[in-house]
Amino acid sequence: MLDQIKKAVFIGTGLLLLAGCSGGTTDESAAGSEAVAAERLIVGLDDTFAPMGFRDENNEIVGFDVDLAKAVGERIGAEMVFQPIDWAMKETELDSGNIDMIWNGYAITPERAEKVLLSEPYITDAQAIIVLKDSDIQTKADLEGKLVSTQQSSSSVDKIKADASGIFEKLGGDLVLYPSNNNSFSDLESGRVDAVVVGEVYGRYYMKQSGKDVYRVLEDNFGEDEMAVAFKKGNTELQERVNAALAEMKADGTFDEIYDKWFYSE
CATH class of the missing domain: 3.40.190.10 (Periplasmic binding protein-like II)
Incomplete structure (x- = not known):
């Protein structure tokens, strides 16, 4: 009888050990899932x-x-x-x-x-044309005879000069250039220029940060880059x-x- 009890204890202990091992494996699997x-x-x-x-x-x-x-x-x-x-x-x-x-x-x-x-x-980043909301400029062609500003030495300058419409010549071969696009936006808001050409991603970011609902982005642009x-x-x-x-x-x-x-x- 004693031998039978010993066997039962041994078996029970073994089952507990197996259960413990099984629990550890589950935890390790969960940890592995978390690692993934x-x-x-x-x-x-x-x-x-x-x-x-x-x-x-x-x-x-x-x-x-x-x-x-x-x-x-x-x-x-x-x-x-x-x-x-x-x-x-x-x-x-x-x-x-x-x-x-x-x-x-x-x-x-x-x-x-x-x-x-x-x-x-x-996302697409266009060389956007931005004007004031009440501006009569609706298309790229409407820029003829207007004052257009952009950042000096920027890709915007190159895009304007290379545009197939010949708009650069229609602008008198001249642009209002500044070290920063922020200067261009300041001139636009004050009426010293008629339009700003800038990468649309940065332009819309500036417009958002300014908190001023005074700008409008034309459907026309000077070329696009996809990101x-x-x-x-x-x-x-x-x-x-x-x-x-x-x-x-x-x-x-x-x-x-x-x-x-x-x-x-x-």
Whole structure:
């Protein structure tokens, strides 16, 4: 009888040990699942490029692309870690594996498309024409004989000069140039110039920050650049996950909410 009791205790103890081991395995599996959910993806960016990604007064990295990337991270189960990089070395950083993606107003060009894998375009940056709301200027052609301002040595200057409509000659071959687009907007508001040409992303950001409902963006522009997220060549798995998340966000209104936070919408 004693032997039978010993056997029963032994078996019971063994079952408890097995149960304990089983519980540990479950915990480890849960921990493993959490590890997968806590995947960290390194986002390379220029932290001086407002409004896409820049440092605020608290030295925190913020911006439109930052908010967009965080929202995508939530949908794909990844923590987005923002890493400032030398912008001139961005593709090298990606190719070496130091970062997982470039997400910072990265304009699509044929040269870049050869070096990296690109997401679907998620925003377009036009060389926008901005006037006061009550202006009689409705199209690019209406700029003839007007005073047009933009930032000196900017791509806006080149786009205006190269425009097929010949508008630069119709402006008398002259533009009102300033070191900063902020100066151009000040002159527009005061009536010293009739229109401002600026990248639409920055222009709408300035309009949002100003808090003044006095501007209007023409449908006409001086050319467009599409922006995308860049991945290392061959990383189609991450590309597809990001593309799917961005498509969902555009469909359910999340993208528009983030856009409206940063940019002026008419």
